[in-house]
Amino acid sequence: MHADVRPEITHYTYRVTWSADDQEFVATCAEFPSLSWLAPSQVEALLGLQGLLRETIADMHEQGEAVPQPFAERSYSGKFNLRVGESLHRELAIEAAEDGMSLNQYVLRKLRAA
Template sequence: MSADHYTYRVTWSPEDGEHVGLCAEFPSLSWLAGTPDAALKGIRRIVAQCVEDMRQSGEDIPQPLAEKHYSGQFRVRIPPEVHRSLATQAAEQGVSLNRLASAKLAA
């Protein structure tokens, strides 16, 4: 497994006054740097080190999000009044509740 397959993001941290590199699969790791490029390089380096340490110690290494299989289905529990409201909206629009919910989630 390559550390290059993980999901990286760089954002500005107003609290730190620097760019912060993040990895979705390793939420406890971050890297602060003065430039976006340096933040990305830093987080990629620390994730690669972490993966290597995990490999050497026999720990389970997180699977990259990009390599996971997604069925396109998940369950959501909502209050009955929200369910009723969504069902009413779907009926008024002439679409299924599933289609209405999917459209709202995509927006």
Template structure:
């Protein structure tokens, strides 16, 4: 695992996979499926650690944790909107959430 891991993680249920899926906001192309939510979180954190180590070894740019970036307020705003839509039964598709988040980063 990463030391001082400040990335933003989420675990949610996937009806399609019939398992929990671990996600990382800063690495939207990564995910980890597991029967237990704790294992999904542990799995995605391990994958992120491996990807970060690989990027460092290659001297490539590494995503900055949203929580410590200057744009973290934008992420929090999008997250609140998504949560409100879900509570109101409107929902927000996973792909739409990530698309909106990426648009805010630009």
């Protein structure tokens, strides 16, 4: 990402969940897995994390560091390579053939079911 381009913080991938250990809500951001924010309400947790992200991104720009692009703004080809051992490859190929499917179709079905 170009140093002058700052991503819109609302485009990042957020999750706010209850933390039983902390007895508060915790907000996290998938693009910045090391950051989180605790607060008594879901909204406060999200707003706190967004403020922290603004500061973090500003610091990253000042240091010349690359800022993660939001997942929502990334391009995906629909392809990825996965290496498995020979025995698992054989097992999957046999199961796919027994189900009358290509290996690709079979693995895609398995991924969707997971």
